[in-house]
Amino acid sequence: MNLIKTLLAGAAVATGLAGAAFAEEKLKVGFIYIGPPGDMGWTYEHDQGRKAIVEALGDKVETTYVENVPESADSERVMTQMALSGHKLIFATSFNYMDHVMNVAKKFPDVKFEHATGFKRADNVSTYSARFYEGRAVIGHIAGHMTKTNTIGYIASYPIPEVIRGINSAYLAAKAVNPEVKFKVVWAYTWFDPGKEADAANALIEQGADVIMQHTDSTAPMSEMKKHEGIIGFGQASDMGQFAPNPRVSSIIDNWAPYYVERTQAMLDGTWESTDTWHGIKEGMVEIGEMTEAIPAEVRASAQELADKLASGEVHAFTGPINKQDGSAWLAEGETADDGTLAGMSFYVEGIEAEIPN
Known part of the structure; x- marks a missing residue:
């Protein structure tokens, strides 16, 4: 009888530890960039948005990026590797990634994709742009x-x-x-x-x-x-x-930070849905x-x-x-x-x- 109690107690402890580990698992968020973050232009601002995610959500997230990704099959390889390595949210930040995003999204229905400035969507693909x-x-x-x-x-x-x-x-x-x-x-x-x-x-x-x-x-x-x-x-x-x-x-x-934080928070909350966003000066996505x-x-x-x-x-x-x-x-x-x-x-x-x- 004591042996059974011991085994049950050990199982409970193990379950609790597993639950704690699961609860602490970070959401992996990936970015693919057309240029380097040091361009002081387009990619720089997307990377500022990535940093805003980390600042706002802290230990709940882990972000990675790959820079200088051509708008070709190379981008499919990068996104595929991200998906295989556990990234559940991937931002593709240039127009001509569009068809490549769609191709990879079909293979990984449980991964959510966000494509900047594009117009093709799916259940797991959202689009977003600014009214430049x-x-x-x-x-x-x-x-x-x-x-x-x-x-x-x-x-x-x-x-x-x-x-x-x-x-x-x-x-x-x-x-x-x-x-x-x-x-x-x-x-x-x-x-x-x-x-x-x-x-x-x-x-x-x-x-x-x-x-x-x-x-x-x-x-x-x-x-x-x-x-x-x-x-x-x-x-x-x-x-x-x-x-x-x-x-x-x-x-x-281009101020992407609020959008990136909002969409990542939606992933954490389990409320992410495929949407099309086009914001301008009013919403602060475009600033002068x-x-x-x-x-x-x-x-x-x-x-x-x-x-x-x-x-x-x-x-x-x-x-x-x-x-x-x-x-x-x-x-x-x-x-x-x-x-x-x-x-x-x-x-x-x-x-x-x-x-x-x-």
Whole structure:
């Protein structure tokens, strides 16, 4: 009888220890990055979001990341290895990971995936993005006021809706305050390549641009602008404040931290569901960096007013009348673009003379 009691007591202790170990098991969260966290741009801000998870949730989570992951089958291998090593939540932080995320998600239905800027979803795949075009309207407004050559340059990455949408938004805002403005677009065909980005900046300067925007991830364009007196630009994805007050006069900042913490907490709570999130200035996912005194006071004030109105919904970045580049009608007077059209935008608005490459 005593032996039975001893065995039962030992089993109870073992069960308790196993339960404690299970309770202490950390949620493993993985990130795949298109560039290095030290790019001080796109990947840097995603990594700040990863760090925010650790700060907010502490010992409940364990985060890992792999940087410089190509948007190819290599990303499938990285995500597969993460899933096999016990990661239950994986964030893929670049557009062209999309099909690879879907492929891996099918193989691991118990793993949850979050894909940045994509549009394909599944029961275990969510999508999320920011309304970057709102921020580009604000800096387009500033650019239109500040250009002296009436030529604004734009370093574009890939001809996908997100990038085309940003070019259109910035152009419309600049044109609204400066009818003489022209846009020059150079396609770098990369998200992160400092050499190509620097070359693109120089090409735009040679074409007469004295204000340059970018939809690429490194600070190389800023470094090139700094070599030329009178050239100004804007931080992309991150503040890039080390280049203030010139050439960086303001910035668009991607603040992923609240979303990352919220989605990781949902995993811990068992409430995670596949969703599509598209937040902007209102929700704080898009922020406007400090405007330096290089911008005239009245322009700082009007730019802030525009940002506030975009946040409140009083103003929409795409409000008619707006025609497509070929002159055909798109939005009537007072009409605003719907999210479906914006999400799939594949055309320039009237007035942009560049062509969208295939």
